[in-house]
Amino acid sequence: MTGLCVRRISFFQPLELGPCSESDAWDYTPTKTLTLTGTYFCLQADKSGQPAKLGIMCTNSNSKWQAISDSKMHLSSKLQDGTNLCLDVDSKNVVFTNTCKCLSKDKTCDPASQWFKIIDSTRKQNTTKSFFQSKQIAQFLGNTFSYIL
Numbered sequence: 001m002t003g004l005c006v007r008r009i010s011f012f013q014p015l016e017l018g019p020c021s022e023s024d025a026w027d028y029t030p031t032k033t034l035t036l037t038g039t040y041f042c043l044q045a046d047k048s049g050q051p052a053k054l055g056i057m058c059t060n061s062n063s064k065w066q067a068i069s070d071s072k073m074h075l076s077s078k079l080q081d082g083t084n085l086c087l088d089v090d091s092k093n094v095v096f097t098n099t100c101k102c103l104s105k106d107k108t109c110d111p112a113s114q115w116f117k118i119i120d121s122t123r124k125q126n127t128t129k130s131f132f133q134s135k136q137i138a139q140f141l142g143n144t145f146s147y148i149l
């Protein structure tokens with residue numbers, strides 16, 4: 001299987017998809033937060049159409065992520081106003097949040113940019129890493145990430 005993982009270039013740049021070998025490890029906690037392993041930073045939704053961000057206030061609903069849809073490939077978070085947003089990726093591989101698409105049975109809809117999967121990784125390191133992957137069907141069918149989700 002091939003794929004891309006969510007990676008952090010710096011705290012001030014948006015998260016992006018890149019080689020899993022260059023990705024930080026993420027943990028998907030029992031409280032449904034995605035945190036950078038060994039830090040207090042968690043993945044957060046801010047606004048539709050905006051990059052997903054790292055934050056330290058990880059108890060709010062916009063820091064909780066769950067797999068939705070029949071495929072369980074959409075990762076969704078709820079903003080404080082009740083809006084549900086899904087992780088998405090743009091043409092430059094920047095990870096952002098957007099209205100969840102293709103949740104109905106519309107056969108003309110293409111959900112590939114919103115396909116993400118949390119996977120466990122046994123990549124050789126001091127500890128097991130969990131990876132967060134994007135599964136863009138046009139480019140790859142199976143993705144494996146070092147994960148924060």
